[in-house]
Amino acid sequence: MLRVRCLRGGSRGAEAVHYIGSRLGRTLTGWVQRTFQSTQAATASSRNSCAADDKATDPLPKDCPVSSYNEWDPLEEVIVGRAENACVPPFTVEVKANTYEKYWPFYQKHGGHYFPKDHLKKAVTEIEEMCNILKMEGVTVRRPDPIDWSLKYKTPDFESTGLYGAMPRDILIVVGNEIIEAPMAWRARFFEYRAYRSIIKDYFHRGAKWTTAPKPTMADKLYDENYPIHSVEDRHKLAAQGKFVTTEFEPCFDAADFIRAGRDIFAQRSQIDLFKKAGWTIVTPPIPVIPDDHPLWMSSKWLSMNVLMLDEKRVMVDANEVPIQKMFEKLGINTIKVNIRNANSLGGGFHCWTCDVRRRGTLQSYFD
Numbered sequence: 151m152l153r154v155r156c157l158r159g160g161s162r163g164a165e166a167v168h169y170i171g172s173r174l175g176r177t178l179t180g181w182v183q184r185t186f187q188s189t190q191a192a193t194a195s196s197r198n199s200c201a202a203d204d205k206a207t208d209p210l211p212k213d214c215p216v217s218s219y220n221e222w223d224p225l226e227e228v229i230v231g232r233a234e235n236a237c238v239p240p241f242t243v244e245v246k247a248n249t250y251e252k253y254w255p256f257y258q259k260h261g262g263h264y265f266p267k268d269h270l271k272k273a274v275t276e277i278e279e280m281c282n283i284l285k286m287e288g289v290t291v292r293r294p295d296p297i298d299w300s301l302k303y304k305t306p307d308f309e310s311t312g313l314y315g316a317m318p319r320d321i322l323i324v325v326g327n328e329i330i331e332a333p334m335a336w337r338a339r340f341f342e343y344r345a346y347r348s349i350i351k352d353y354f355h356r357g358a359k360w361t362t363a364p365k366p367t368m369a370d371k372l373y374d375e376n377y378p379i380h381s382v383e384d385r386h387k388l389a390a391q392g393k394f395v396t397t398e399f400e401p402c403f404d405a406a407d408f409i410r411a412g413r414d415i416f417a418q419r420s421q422i423d424l425f426k427k428a429g430w431t432i433v434t435p436p437i438p439v440i441p442d443d444h445p446l447w448m449s450s451k452w453l454s455m456n457v458l459m460l461d462e463k464r465v466m467v468d469a470n471e472v473p474i475q476k477m478f479e480k481l482g483i484n485t486i487k488v489n490i491r492n493a494n495s496l497g498g499g500f501h502c503w504t505c506d507v508r509r510r511g512t513l514q515s516y517f518d
Contacts, residue, residue, distance in 0.1 A: 213357075214327050214357055214358065214508075215227070215352075215353050215356045215357065215358055215507070215508065216324055216327050216328070216329060216353050216358035216359075216507055216508060217324075217326065217327055217508050217509065218324040218325075218326075218410070218506050218507065218508060218509040218511075219325070219326060219410060219412055219509070219511060219512070219513045219514070220410050220411055220412050220509070220511065220514075220516075221409065221410060221411070221459055221501075221506070222459040222461065222462050222509075223461065223462075223509035223510055223511030224460070224461040224509060224510040224511065225289050225458075225459070225460045225461065225506055225508075225509055226288075226289065226290060226508040226509060226510055227289065227290040227291075227292065227506075227507040227508040228284065228289055228290070228291060228292070228504050228505065228506050228507060229291075229292045229293070229294065229318045229322070229346070229349060229504065229505040229507060230277065230280065230281050230284070230291055230292070230293060230318070230503060230504050231277070231293075231294060231314070231315055231316040231317050231318050231498075231502075231503050231504070232274075232277070232293060232294055232296060232314070232315045232316060232345070233270055233273040233274045233277055233314065233316050233493060233496060234270070234274055234296045234315075235264065235296060235297060235298050235299050235300065235314070236264065236265045236270055236273075236299060236313070236314035236316060236496055237262070237263065237264055237265070237299035237300045237311055237312055237313060237314065237338075238256070238257060238260040238261050238262065238263055238264070238265055238447075239257070239261060239310075239311070239312075239313050239336065239338035239339075240257075240261040240262055240310055240311060240337075240338060241254065241257040241258045241261045242310075242336075242337060242338070242373075243373050243374070243375055243377055243395055244335060244336050244337070244373055244395050244396065245257060245336065245338070246377075246379065246395075247377055247379050247385060247394075247395035248336075248385075248395075248448075249447070249448060250382055250446075250450075251380065251381050251382065253445075253447050256447060261311075262300065262302070262311045263300065264300060265447070265495075265496065269445070269492055269495060272492040273490075273492040273493040273495070273496060276488075276489060276490045276491070276492055276493045277490065277493055277503065279488065279489075280466075280488050280490055280493075280500070280503070281293070283466075283486065283488055284466075287460055287464070287486065289460070290508075292349050292507070294315040294318065294345035294346050294349065295315070295344075295345050295346075295347075295348055296315075296345075297312070297315060297344060297345050299311065299312030299313055299314055299315075300312070303340070303341060305340070305367070305368075306367075307367045307368060307369040307370075308337050308368055308369070308370075310337040310338050310340065311338065312338055312339070312340075312341060312342065313336070313338040313339050313342065314342075314496065315342060315345030315346070316493075316496050316497070316498065316503065317406070317496075317497065317498045317502045317503060318346065318503075318504060318505035319405065319406045319498070319501055319502045319503070319504060319505050320332070320334070320339075320342075320404045320405055320406045320502065321334060321339075321342055321343060321346065321404070321405055322346060322350075322405050322505045323405035323408055323410070323505075324505065324506065324507055325410065325415070326513065327357075327358055327359055328358070328359035328360070328361060329350055329353060329354075329358060329359065329360050329361070329507075330361045330362075330363065330405065331343055331346075331350070331360070331361065331362040331363060331405075332363055332403055332404050332405040333362075333363045333364060333365050333366050333401065333402050333403065334402065334403075334404060335366075335396055335402040335403065335404060337368050340368060343362075353507070363401065363403070364400075364401055366399075366400040366401060366402045367400065368402075369399070371397065371399040372396060372397055372399045372400060372402065373395055373396060373397065374394075374395055374396075374397060377395045379395075405505075406502065411516050411517070412513060412514040412515055412516050413513060413514065413515040413516075413517075413518075414515070414516065414517050424517075428516065428517045433477065433481070435452075435454070435455050435474060435477060436454075436473035436474055436476075436477055437473070438451035438452060438453070438454035438471060438473075438474075439454075439470065439471060439472065439473060440453075440454065440470070440471075440491070440494070444491065444494075444495070445495045446494065446495055447495055447496070447497070448495075448496060448497030448498075449494065449495075449497045449498065453468075453494050453498065453499040454467075454468060454471040454473075454474050454499070455474070455499070456498065456499025456500060456501045456502055457474075457478075457499065457500050457501060458500035458501055458504055458506075460486065462483075463482070463483055463484055464483065464484050464486060465478050465483050465484070465485055465486065466485075466486045466488055466500045467485045467486070467487060467488075467500070468487070468488065468489065468490060468491065468494075468499070468500075469487035469488055469489040470489060470491055475487065488500070490503070
């Protein structure tokens with residue numbers, strides 16, 4: 151049995167938990183009272199099926215290409231995003247609500263155009279090196295298809311340009327042998343799934359389950375056009391009150407809203423006391439050392455915490471963040487140092503830039 155820990159959130163929290171819970175068909179704790187019917191790709195033939203359709207907890211055959219239950223079992227295969235052709239999203243209300251006010255003029259000026267070419271070139275080089283290091287550590291690396299994200303598209307409800315195929319963690323989550331494709335919450339990310347379809351179809355044809363969440367129309371009613379945000383401080387205060395830029399008009403969420411811990415899946419914010427009661431040690435991370443003048447168009451300095459566990463004793467960390475390297479080493483975890491500082495500017499660290507497809511391990515409970 152899998153459990154979804156339901157925590158406070160708006161459309162990216164409440165609706166997401168309704169959907170994930172309904173897909174998994176397991177016990178939900180918290181305040182969820184309804185579920186949304188999902189659309190699911192047809193399952194593979196019984197000969198290649200990794201597990202019975204109605205049992206996500208069955209043992210998986212050794213030849214299953216997709217299998218991952220947590221964030222720390224030994225990593226065997228991973229999808230790593232691409233910085234190529236990354237495009238500044240139009241300055242819409244949902245973009246404004248999720249970025250820092252000092253960068254709003256940047257979005258207003260460059261929305262719909264590529265991020266600075268020199269910066270992108272450096273980011274591409276950094277991610278290529280990251281992929282090489284992962285391969286040297288024995289991990290199979292898959293990459294999304296390159297797409298020109300500057301092309302304008304139009305639906306009956308809105309028009310936009312794209313963003314990028316850089317952060318697979320936002321759009322994909324693996325639970326056991328099932329890949330769940332998130333619907334996303336930004337109009338600039340509506341068609342982001344296209345970069346990953348060839349990879350997902352390959353896994354599907356080899357026996358993995360593949361589920362796509364209902365696609366929102368992203369019509370005006372999905373967003374609070376009068377969302378009262380003037381600074382990042384406003385965003386924190388509004389979030390603490392349970393107020394978000396997305397409404398409950400239709401389900402929308404990013405896959406990164408969820409963290410897997412065996413039989414428990416955490417949605418949105420977690421509560422420290424829950425981990426303490428389960429016997430977990432809470433570690434306070436050191437202050438990041440990234441310079442103030444380094445552009446972080448879509449994130450904060452705390453990307454220093456955004457790491458990728460290769461197993462319980464190996465972690466991929468930023469080569470520039472010496473304090474957090476020392477923190478992990480003090481905990482007995484070996485650090486694999488990689489520089490992705492320019493890639494950080496696009497909104498993610500190692501965890502965001504990846505989606506772990508296969509980890510060597512079994513479904514367990516870490517909170518009982």
